[in-house]
Amino acid sequence: MDTSNAWVDGLSLEQCQRWLSVLPTKRIAVIGDVMLDHYYVGSVSRISPEAPVPVVELERQTWRLGGAANVAHNLRMLGAHVVLCGVVGDDSGGAQIRELAVQHGIEPSGIVTDRTRPTTIKSRIIGNNQQLLRLDHEQRSPIGSDVLEQILAVLDATPQLAAVIFEDYNKGVLHQRSIPQLVEWAQERSIPILVDPKLENFFAYRGATLFKPNQKEASYALGTPLESHDDILRAGRMLLERLQARNVLITLGSRGMMLLDSSNRWWQIPSVARHVADVSGAGDTVIATVTAMMVAGAPILEAAAIANIAASVVCGEPGVVPITTASLLAALAFHMHPADPRAEALPSRQ
Numbered sequence: 001m002d003t004s005n006a007w008v009d010g011l012s013l014e015q016c017q018r019w020l021s022v023l024p025t026k027r028i029a030v031i032g033d034v035m036l037d038h039y040y041v042g043s044v045s046r047i048s049p050e051a052p053v054p055v056v057e058l059e060r061q062t063w064r065l066g067g068a069a070n071v072a073h074n075l076r077m078l079g080a081h082v083v084l085c086g087v088v089g090d091d092s093g094g095a096q097i098r099e100l101a102v103q104h105g106i107e108p109s110g111i112v113t114d115r116t117r118p119t120t121i122k123s124r125i126i127g128n129n130q131q132l133l134r135l136d137h138e139q140r141s142p143i144g145s146d147v148l149e150q151i152l153a154v155l156d157a158t159p160q161l162a163a164v165i166f167e168d169y170n171k172g173v174l175h176q177r178s179i180p181q182l183v184e185w186a187q188e189r190s191i192p193i194l195v196d197p198k199l200e201n202f203f204a205y206r207g208a209t210l211f212k213p214n215q216k217e218a219s220y221a222l223g224t225p226l227e228s229h230d231d232i233l234r235a236g237r238m239l240l241e242r243l244q245a246r247n248v249l250i251t252l253g254s255r256g257m258m259l260l261d262s263s264n265r266w267w268q269i270p271s272v273a274r275h276v277a278d279v280s281g282a283g284d285t286v287i288a289t290v291t292a293m294m295v296a297g298a299p300i301l302e303a304a305a306i307a308n309i310a311a312s313v314v315c316g317e318p319g320v321v322p323i324t325t326a327s328l329l330a331a332l333a334f335h336m337h338p339a340d341p342r343a344e345a346l347p348s349r350q
Contacts, residue, residue, distance in 0.1 A: 011302055016332050019296040020325055023079035026295045027160055030075065031151065031182060032068030032167030032174055032196075034086035034111060035120040035138075036093045036100075039064070044127035056127040064321075065100050066122055067284075068167035071196070072106045074288035074322040080295070083158050085110030085151045086173050087143050093119030110154040112147045120171050142175035152185060162295040163192045165287060166205060170198040179204045192294070196287040203242060210300070211239060212249045212287050226250075229268070236260040247300050251286060251311075259304045269305055272312045272335060282311045285323050309335055 042056040065073045072084040084106050088094030090113050097119065101108040120138040124131055155161070164186045168174040174182075179201055186193050192209040202221040205211060218235050219226045226232050232250060236258055239248045250258045256271040289310040293303035309331050310323040 011305070011336075013329070013333055013336050016306060017329065019293055019298050020079060020329070022296040023292055024081070026162040026292075027081040027083065027158065028075055028291060028295065029083045029085060029110070029155060029158060029161050029164045030068050030072045030167055031085040031110075031155075031164060032071070033120060033169035033171035034065075034069040034084065034088060034097055035067035035122055035169070035171075036097050037064040037066035037070075038062075038121055038123040039126055040123065041126045044132075054127055054132060056125055056132065063096055063100065065097065065104070065106075067120065067169050067171070068165075068173075069097060069101065069106075070284045070322065071165060071167050071288045072101070073104055074285050075292055076105050077322045077324045078289065078292045078328070079325060080162075080292055081107070083107045083110050083154065083161075085112075085154060087112050087114050087117070087147055088120075089113070089118040090115040091119050093121045093137075107158075109157075110151055112143075112150045114143065114147055117141065117172075138171060140170060140172050142172050143178060145177075148178050148181065152181070155185060161189075161191050163194060163209075163291050165291055166193065166195045166197075167284070167287070168196060168198045168201060170200045174201055174204075176201065176204065183207065194287060194291050194294075196283060206244050208243060208245045210247045210249060210290065210294070211243055211245045212251065212283075212290070213239070214251045214283060215253065215255075218250055232258050233260070233266060236266065237264075249286075249290065249304055251283060257286075257304060257308055259301060261300060267301055267304075269308045272309060282315050285310050285314045289323060289328070306332065 039062045040058055041060050042058040044054040044056055046055050048055050068086050069084060072082045075082045084101055088097055088111055094113060098108045098111055117139040118137060123135040125133045166174060194210040195205045195208045196212050199217060199220055215226050222235055222238060226235050236248045236250055240260055240262055246262050248260045254271050257269040260266040286307045289307035290303045293306050310328050313327050313331050314321055314323055
């Protein structure tokens with residue numbers, strides 16, 4: 001199979017616009033580890049006399065939604081209605097996450113306050129547009145049954161969910177006891193399940209509609225290096241079988257993605273990134289975009305190819321930023337233009 005091309009045969013910008021126009025009628029739940037991303041941004045012109053470290057002259061601070069909250073933000077910016085479910089502490093960080101969620105139009109009722117733990121905050125120090133240091137303030141212990149019951153109650157009260165995304169960062173919301181209950185809840189209602197996993201609970205999400213690990217996660221989980229094309233293809237088939245998943249999408253960084261389905265079909269989707277400023281949050285954009293496109297009616301290959309374009313957009317921006325409808329459509333138009341040699345078709349399904 002020739003996998004060198006970069007687009008999907010017959011897919012048009014007009015079709016993508018139609019799918020995006022459907023999203024305001026769709027509601028998606030995101031369940032997982034919500035975080036607050038805090039940026040200290042400044043300039044560096046000297047080294048500290050106290051230690052061989054740069055001195056950052058602070059110019060501004062910014063706060064953004066991170067982790068599962070960033071997935072929710074991506075979905076909302078694409079037009080979907082989003083219910084965000086996770087846990088925060090009884091602190092200023094938790095209040096700020098709720099405030100940012102409301103500002104962005106995300107339903108915050110599933111964000112549960114747990115007074116026994118702090119809000120997860122990632123603080124990044126940026127000097128001269130380069131990340132110099134990251135500080136993580138977090139507690140990774142599993143959430144208690146009372147928090148899980150509150151999340152399930154919110155899901156029960158949410159009508160017409162088109163999909164559920166499990167966004168696992170190993171911070172405690174998704175664990176060996178909570179995952180089976182949440183998966184069972186969705187499966188009993190025939191709600192599609194899409195999973196962005198981490199290593200600790202990698203094989204807990206049996207029966208997922210889409211399972212999206214990155215290359216490193218898949219390699220560690222399977223205990224085998226994934227270096228060649230055949231290695232990755234073999235790993236994808238192993239994951240399909242072990243998880244009884246309908247689709248597996250392995251993200252490969254600069255090599256793009258590999259998509260496999262339960263009918264033993266596979267597609268290589270090459271990277272189309274023109275400029276990479278920061279890969280932070282790219283995985284969040286992929287799971288959000290592929291979910292959005294699928295619930296809007298796109299077939300899985302088309303949804304994955306569009307998500308690949310979306311990832312290239314956010315990689316071109318510093319820090320964790322969401323995709324937007326306007327930026328996605330602009331990127332799609334660029335890659336679909338007949339004069340662009342990359343606007344060619346992927347091979348037909350085999």
